[in-house]
Amino acid sequence: MTAATATATSGVKKVEGAPLLELEGVKMYFRTKGEGLLARRTQWVQAVDGVDLTVEPGQTLGLVGESGCGKSTTARLITRLLEPTAGKIKYQGVDIAHMSERQLRPYRREIQLIFQDPYSSLNPRHTVGTIVGTALRTHDMVPKSGELKRVQELLELVGLNPEHYNRYPHEFSGGQRQRIGIARALAARPKVIVADEPVSALDVSIQAQVMNLLENLRSELGIAFVFIAHDLGVVRHFCDRVAVMYLGRVVEEAPRDTLYEAPQHPYTQALLSAVPDIAVVRGVPPKSRIRLVGDVPSPVDPPSGCRFRTRCWKAQDICAQQDPPLETKAIGPDDQLVACHFAEPPAESIVAETV
Template sequence: MSDATVSDVVGKPAAKGETLLQVRDLKMHFPIKEAAGLGRTKKVVQAVDGVSFDLKQSGSLGLVGESGCGKSTTGRMITRLLTPTSGQILFKGTDIAQLKERDLRPFRRQLQIVFQDPYSSLNPRQTVSNIISTPLRVHNLVKKGKELARVQELLERVGLNPEHHNRYPNEFSGGQRQRIGIARALAVEPEVIIADEPVSALDVSIQAQVMNLLEDLRRDLGIAFVFIAHDLGVVRHFCDEVAVMYLGKIVEQGSRDQIYNAPQHPYTQALLSAAPDLGTIRGVPPKERIRLVGDVPSPIDPPSGCRFRTRCWKAEDICATQEPLLEIKPQSSQGHTAACHFAEPKVDLTAATA
């Protein structure tokens, strides 16, 4: 790709409602090699196995699911911290999935990430000023001598004292450190931020403050978010669209109201029934919980057919032989997809909790 073409794609602001990011059949398989230095690939960990979704300008998509389902790996592929095994990552129509580092550099400015752990994501040997100004220097976004003013502006934008720019990360609380991480991401004026469980490591009293900050940034700056979380309550309040992942695949996807008010997939229904502040879903009385049996299968050797079938109370023979497609079901509203042979919005509580 020529420099002129890259500049045209990256530099042109997205129109309101325009699709910024298109992920198509994205896969990440980590090889496991045999012992004794034989060097032959024996098996692979299917961390992500065919994920697809769209993200619009200033939109927000929540990726939810249990630990190990592939949410964070998906986020790291989108920002190209990991190179996908296969699939497409289309940013404004340009596929960046396999771009080399030199060609990828302009796109990194537009696709930033905020990590889960504010304690390990900041270099303890650098001052806050240096942490935030480094991306400014890398992308030549500020003139020499103007860096400090920009750093102080960013600190104030995320609710921190601008005069604390010369302090080190260990002089801040967890919530303050996460704000520093957000400021670092904002420094390059991105159009998309991948928020990888940004509040899960924080005290409950601080979580709401950080979430309010992210909502303000989304509203004021038009930034689009892929919000990775296991807390369904947080996702419900922040995200317009929701995609539910299980063992490397999206099993249900739709608008916030579709997912929370009429979940189609048994796994989604089980997650919602277990959420403490989301105790009522359609067909499930308050305080009732769907308890899944068994453990999550290994991504090295996932079940045939439907990957959820080994824990599903609806499973039948077809579930083992035929993988269900992620598609709109007859009883679903437009844009609401589920990958289940027996998808339905009403839960058979007797069978589910037996």
């Protein structure tokens, strides 16, 4: 540890001037066995394969991509519910990737997770007061005599009746249960919240209410978010930066407006072309869509070189031979990172409906 390292009274160590959260070459491989003749052969599912991300204090980073691309696994790696196979997970400059549970305890207080499913993430045998108060007791946040008052304050903060602390999860609606999950995450006063598709299981009208709640909490408390979603409209509304994942890797990362207005990676262009455009209702001609053919390759045996090449209309021989690094391209701004040999902004008129 360098001389620039300071140790807080909470037990969390930090390096002055370091980013709040930083992932460097993070990998997560799961062991599995083949089927049929390969039943005895050990295989590895490359769920996350070399992810680099940075989150600054108060910033919101959106993480998008198709199902199975590694978004939720990345969320569990950041919160250390999973220990990575390789790579570094730095919190305020200190690598927590391979810390023991005892060493991790003060860090768990500052990095919290909001789960996707508000039904299965709450223990049905515990009251709301017990669920929200667990973090208070675990981290000795308040004296025992003040626990009830703090729980009621948290419930009121997320828009719930503070007098309902003695009710059970089944007595609440889906949106209310997700608010309970948010209150539980806020109990430890975290600096980073990883939200794993927090509104995807809710009705559309309830989604807007929960997103407005998260927006208010971010502005009032200054919490940094890693926001995982498949709804690109929600991500554009909430996030400062957006990273696009495909088959376990980040293929493009940029500020929100830059990525939505001038995406350079073919996969990002295909994703954004599928977003509904409200201007069509007012008579504006619809934009051309890029429809990708085929399925996402298996993470057990991903393609050589660029992993998107099997579905990419720009693919050439070099794409199969060399894996393009995630780097700044001369054609874009300095803070736009792209992993593609033939990155370029989308043409104004894309005539191909299918690629």
